[in-house]
Amino acid sequence: MTTSVLLAGGGTAGHVSPLLALADCLRRRNPAMTVTVLGTAEGLEARLVPAHGYELRTVPKVPLPRRPGPDLVRLPGRLRGAVRAAADAVQQSGADVVVGFGGYVAAPAYLAARRRGVPIVVHEQNPLPGVANRLGARLTRFVATTFPDTKLAHSVHTGMPLRHQISSLASLTVDERAARQMSARAALGLDRDRTTLLVTGGSLGAQRLNETFGAAAADLRAAGVQVLHVSGTGKxxxxxxxxxxxxxxxVLPYADRMDEAYLAADLVVCRAGANTVCELATVGLPAAYVPLPIGNGEQRLNAEPVVAAGGGLLVDDVGCTPDWVRQVLLPLLADPTSLHAMGEAATRFVVPDADERLADLVLSAAGSRS
Structure with a gap:
């Protein structure tokens, strides 16, 4: 009997990337396995999931309010429609297990799976669990976390599932990495031998980074530093x-091949989404993390373990200015010994086989239904 898995997650790369990493891992294990993705029609998944060869079924986007207000009053009606759409996807895919990665899509998927008696697996990317995954963890004993200190019932620490094209970079020899770095720089329109800075605000971009580095471009050029800047779609x-x-x-609006961007870079300036932090640590890239200044501070918590290990810097959003680039970043870019030491320190944070660990949990959950 072939196992059918329904993966629920979407909106940003923080949800879509680990979802696709798990999907690829399951397919590597069993090419005959049925893998279906539940997402929204508006999110990044609408483009990336079909491009990776997986069927996408959609549900209406239903944000879960963090505090009382009009959106909370409207929530029950919106959620009913999303749960109906998720239940249709569960039934039509013949799902033996539903795996949620949090966000808009996960809560309807968890509720639909519970109603139909389908086992649930929860993967939480952040140290502070979101509303959807706190709900999901109450409905199952199969709960995985990226960070070891995340507080969720029944949780096991599996790490962050990463796309194979990213995780495979960790096994390159020094000579292989040097050769691929040269080819990646050439493919991206960069000089082969210059010190290279990667600036990225994630799939949605970061206005602070766009403004700061646009203003500091002349200083970077004067220092001989070349820049690959992923600005965000439409920015x-x-x-x-x-x-x-x-x-x-x-400047690129979006990088479909982040493995090439990482190979090209000597240092990264970025937001501190959990997926980004884990990818950079796996690749062994030093980074200056500029946590998103809204929400409940989860991005700062994402980066703190790597920074504490010596693998990066933490910079407040308001402190990420052209003066900071000139006074802190340029001296660091001119110090290859420090950059190498930071990259080595970052790798100590990594769980290298997180996709395999999560796949084991998913198959255990699927087997529990029989």
Whole structure:
């Protein structure tokens, strides 16, 4: 009998990336396995899931309010429609297990699975669990966390499932990495031999990073540092085109091949989403983390273990200014010994086989139904 798995998650790369990593791992184990994804029509998953060869079924986007207000009053009606759509997906896919990654899609999926008696697996990416996964953890004994100190009932620490194209970079030899770095830089329109800074605000971009590094572009070029800047879809960075002899400043709205971006870089400046933190630690890249200044502070908590181990810097959003680039970042970029030591320290944070650990939990859950 072939196992059928329904994976629920979407909105941003923080949910979609680990979902796809698990999907790929399950398919590697058993190419005949049925893997279906439940997401929204508006999120990143609408493009990435079909592009990776998986069927996408959609539910209405239903944000779960964190505090009382009009959205909370409207929640029951919205949630009923989403649960009906999720229940249809559970039935039509013949799911033996439903795996949720939090966010808008997960809560309807958990409730639909519970009603139909389908086992549930929860994966929580952040140190502070979100509303959907706190709900899901009450409905199952199969709960996985990225961080060891996350407080959820029945949880086991599996780490963050990463796409194979990212996790495989950790096993490259020094010579293999150097060769691939040169080819990645060339493919991205960068010089092969210049010190390279990667700036990324994630799939949605980060206005603070876009403004700061646009303003500091001349200083970076004057220091001979080239930049690959992932601005976010629909967002711009105002940078003058390079003239002959200047260090390139390449702006991309989105990077489908983050493995190439990571290979090209010597240092990264980024937000501190859990997926980003885990990917950089796995690859062994030092980073300056600029946590998103809204929400409940989970991005700072994501980065703190790596920073405490010596694998990066923490910078408040308001402190990420052109002056900070000049006074802190440029001296660090000019110190390859420190960059190497930071990268080595970051790798101590990694759970290298997180996708396999989570796949084991998913198959155990599926087997519990019989």
């Amino acid at each position: 711009q960075v105002d940078v003058e085109p390079a003239v002959d002899g200047q260090a390139p400043y390449v």
